[in-house]
Every structure is written in C-alpha cells, then in structure tokens.
Amino acid sequence: MAGGGIGIEYSFRALPRMLPGLILCMVFGWAALQWDATTHGWSVDYKEAERLLSIAGKEGGAFAPFADYTAKSKESFALKEAEYKTKIDEHKAALGALQAGQAKPKEPKKPAKPHLLKESEYNDLAQSKEMPGKFSFGNKIIQFQLTYVAMLLLVGMLIRNTVGVAEVFKAGTIAARPIIKPGIIILGGYYLWSDLLKVGAIGLGLVVTFVLGTQILISYWGRRSKVDEGLAGVMAAGVGVCGVSAAVAVAPVVNAKPRDFFYAIGTILLFGTLALFTFPYIGQALNMSQPVFGAWAGTAILNTAQLVAAASWYGHEALLTANVINIVRVGFIPLIVLWTIYFYVVQPAIAAGGEAQKVNVWQVVREKFPIFILGFFIIVTMNEYGMFVQSERDILGKELLKLFFAIGFAGVGLNIAFDDLKKAGGTAFVIGVVAATLKAVLSAVAVMAIGAEVFAIK
Amino acid sequence: MPSEFEKKAQDTFSAERKEDVFVLILAAIAVVLVKLGVIGPSFVKSLFF
Numbered sequence: 001m002a003g004g005g006i007g008i009e010y011s012f013r014a015l016p017r018m019l020p021g022l023i024l025c026m027v028f029g030w031a032a033l034q035w036d037a038t039t040h041g042w043s044v045d046y047k048e049a050e051r052l053l054s055i056a057g058k059e060g061g062a063f064a065p066f067a068d069y070t071a072k073s074k075e076s077f078a079l080k081e082a083e084y085k086t087k088i089d090e091h092k093a094a095l096g097a098l099q100a101g102q103a104k105p106k107e108p109k110k111p112a113k114p115h116l117l118k119e120s121e122y123n124d125l126a127q128s129k130e131m132p133g134k135f136s137f138g139n140k141i142i143q144f145q146l147t148y149v150a151m152l153l154l155v156g157m158l159i160r161n162t163v164g165v166a167e168v169f170k171a172g173t174i175a176a177r178p179i180i181k182p183g184i185i186i187l188g189g190y191y192l193w194s195d196l197l198k199v200g201a202i203g204l205g206l207v208v209t210f211v212l213g214t215q216i217l218i219s220y221w222g223r224r225s226k227v228d229e230g231l232a233g234v235m236a237a238g239v240g241v242c243g244v245s246a247a248v249a250v251a252p253v254v255n256a257k258p259r260d261f262f263y264a265i266g267t268i269l270l271f272g273t274l275a276l277f278t279f280p281y282i283g284q285a286l287n288m289s290q291p292v293f294g295a296w297a298g299t300a301i302l303n304t305a306q307l308v309a310a311a312s313w314y315g316h317e318a319l320l321t322a323n324v325i326n327i328v329r330v331g332f333i334p335l336i337v338l339w340t341i342y343f344y345v346v347q348p349a350i351a352a353g354g355e356a357q358k359v360n361v362w363q364v365v366r367e368k369f370p371i372f373i374l375g376f377f378i379i380v381t382m383n384e385y386g387m388f389v390q391s392e393r394d395i396l397g398k399e400l401l402k403l404f405f406a407i408g409f410a411g412v413g414l415n416i417a418f419d420d421l422k423k424a425g426g427t428a429f430v431i432g433v434v435a436a437t438l439k440a441v442l443s444a445v446a447v448m449a450i451g452a453e454v455f456a457i458k
Numbered sequence: 459m460p461s462e463f464e465k466k467a468q469d470t471f472s473a474e475r476k477e478d479v480f481v482l483i484l485a486a487i488a489v490v491l492v493k494l495g496v497i498g499p500s501f502v503k504s505l506f507f
Contacts, residue, residue, distance in 0.1 A: 009473040010480040030505070037506045178477050185485035370483055372478040375485050382489075392492050399502035400488050 010175065021172015022407075025179075025414070029152065029406030035185075036198050038146035042138020044115050049125055049135055052117075056129065063126035071362040080111035092141040145280060148402070151407055154275065156413015157374040165414050176411030180305055181372050183404035186396040187323055188379030189388050195457045196324060196380055199295075200215060202454055203325040206299045206443065207332055214439045215240030215336060218431055219343050227427050231260035233344050235432045237336050238268040239439075267432040269420055272302045275440065280313045288448065290317035291455035298325025300440040305412045312405060316398065320457040327373050334368040 056063050064072070087108035094105040124132065165173060210448065215236045222232025279301065280306065283293040293314045301307035304326055311322035338361060379396075388396070405424065447455070491497045 010476045034506050178481055179484070181478070181481040182485040182488060186488055238489065242465050370478060371475070372481050375482045379485075379489065387493075395497060395499060395501070396488065400492070400497065403502065403505075404484075 018172040018175040021169040025176035028410040032148040039141040043142040046124040046135035046139040155164040157416040180408030183401040203328040222352035234264040289452035294318035294321025298322040299443040334365040
C-alpha cells in the first residue's frame, strides 16, 4: 500500500464525512502518546532510582538530602557542558582548516541534562528504600516495547473487533491512515544524499532481488499450479511490492474478478498484520541491530503503514533505514505494473503468434508514480544545503513525526478487521503466504549477513 | 466501456494523487511553521501532561 486511501478521497466535499473519524483518531493518537510520555517518564525515573538505591546500598543505606542531590547533579552537568564547549570549539576550528577531499570531523555529542527525581519521589525513595511500583511498571512497558505504536495497533484492533467502529467514524478512520506520509516526508531532515544513496543502493538491490523476485516467483508458480491468472496477478503484485495499491493497479491488466481481488487483499492483509505484530519480537530474538531490522522490515513487510509501524516500534534508527528502503520500494509500483502487463498480456500474445501489444511505458510511470516521495527528496536536499539546525531536525523528525504517525496508526489499528482477513483462502493463499514467508526468511538472512554498518544512517 | 476494476483502479489512483498532494501540503506547512519558529522545541511537549 503506497497510500492506503482506498475507498475515500481527500476533498473539501468529503470533509464532513471524514471529520468525526479524523477527530476520533486524533484523540486516540493523543491518548497513546500521553501513555508513551508517562510510561517513558516512569522508566527514566526507574533508572535514576536504581542508581540512587545502588549508591545508597554502598553507603550503608543513607540518602543525601534532596538539596545536596540536585546540587551535585548540577555540578556534574556544568562540568560536562564545559567539556562540550571546548570540544565544539575544537570541532569548529578543525572544520575551518578542512581541505578539499578530507573527511569531515565528527561533531561532538551535546551532553544530556541529568534526569532528577521530583522532591516528593526522592524523599519517598529515601524513606522506603524500595523501588516504587509505577517506576517498575514503566520500565516493564518499555522493556516489552509497548509504546504508543503498539497501543494504537493493539487497542485499535481490539476495539474494531469487539465493540466495533460506528459507521459515522469509518470514513475518517480510513482517511487518517495516509497521515503517516507527512511524517515520512519530514523525516527527510535526518538524511544526507550520501546516506540516502548508500542505503538506497543496497535497498535497490534488496528490492530487485526480493520484491520483484517474489512477484516473478508467484507469477510463474501460479501459472504452473493453474491458478486463475487474475488471482495470481493481483497476488503477485500485492505480495511482491506494495499491498493493496499494487493489487488494485494490476487488477484491470489481469482481468481480475472481484472474488480474486478480495482473496488477494485478504492474504496481503493477513500476512502484513502477522508481520507487524511478530517482526519486532523476532528481530529482538535474533538480536538484530536497529539498522538491520529497518532494512528487513522495509524489504519483507508488505505495506507502508505496517512497515513504518513495525520499524517505529523497534526504534528511531530502524525507522530511518526502513524509510529509505520503503521509498525505493514504492517507487517500483510502475515497474510492477509493467511486469504484469508483460507477463499476462504481451507474453501470451507473442506465444499465441499474435502481435505484441504496444505499451506506453511513460504513461504507466507517470500515472502510477507515488509523488509524495518527491517531498521527501526535497527535504533531504534542504538538509544537504544546511537549511535545518539540529533542534529543527528533532522537532520535525521526532516530535511532529510522532503526531502524524499517531493519527495514522490510530487509523491503521481501527481498520484491522478480522472479517477482512478471513477473506483469504485457496491455492493462491498458500502460494502468497509461502512466497511472503520465503521473502521474509531470505531477506532476514541477507540483511543480517550484510550487517548494520551498511544500513546505518549517520 | 471500462471494466469494474479499470474504473476502480482509475478512481484509486486519482484518489491517491489527491492524497499525495494533501500530504505534501501538510508536510510543507509543518516545515514552514518550524522554520518560522511558530512550532518550537516545547510545542509538542506542551500538548501532554
């Protein structure tokens, strides 16, 4: 799914229909981000409390008065700040003396402000000498990665499949899903073209090998197994590249019947949903670094919303890498349509001794190219020319990005309906799931063999 | 006469184009507001308790 706007069109005329659902997603997204901020705060408090308890343990259980505790932290931070200022001056001098062809010296990292417990919490800890329950809870939540992403997807799915989503909200929750895309665009502030080309080149290799490979495999396997061409065609495009959008794009080419289409969509959604909820834990179990996980999710998960959600779930660095691979992948939609035209229309015509149908390649590319990725390239270029300072990059690529993602993921969670997943079935389902699993396993092996260094966005 | 899916595909891609334009505008507004300093480092934090 490049976008996911199936069934709803952005226009002022449709706004009244979309508004209730959009507001619902905003409120739901806000609640999840509030949950994230609270549990994250408790988790940081947990680490500080753990440090204090350990110091107190060594010093016979005595806690310093709160005033001493804050003064000591401020003193230590002031020392780190002074060291940073010296280092940043040295860095600037080195940049000034830099000659053409030399590598840029690395910018020193600004020291983070120390996290201090609130006075009441510090005093409670000093008195009880036991870890407060809410800190332990926050720490467990972070350990199990139950962040805003997980909450929006799990709770959203639960709501959709138990109490349901009222009809008045449905259009808006569908329209909320593409709000992930402005987040993808503004994330561009974290990239330089050199990173993009480095990871993009490897990403291109992965996309050609695994994404196009899957499409070609399903096309031939479907033909050998005598699966209806319409069904095999939409399944190949959907499982190979980009979920629902690619399936819709190729449906007219292969004369898919509505039943074929819904079987394929059911398979795509089922696999994508399973991947979304299992990949972050598989990645952890396999000890995948963030960049490696990002590359894996970008290659193996079938649609933009799901892969962005899984990568965000894993961490910010994973998201940076997954985003590049995804940009390369969705740029391939026109090529997927061209392959389908060749395999299902041109090749059979030639085999039957007929004349090959002429294909207007430029028209296919122009019509099917997802233009939102141009926005991402513009932001990368702005960053390349130094148009963003670090604080602006963080506001765009971390804070506003979370707002956009939260609204979008709320829409994704509230639209995971088990009834849609049940539509998958038949031989084509087996072919689709086997091919998608094969792609996931082989791409995991490939990205782990390639290693984190290649996929890291610096 | 276009088939059901030809029509569906045309409608989908027309809707996705509009959607892409909408998200480009949304991203542009976000960048302009950040560059103008309207959205500063404390903006998002101020939305939460």
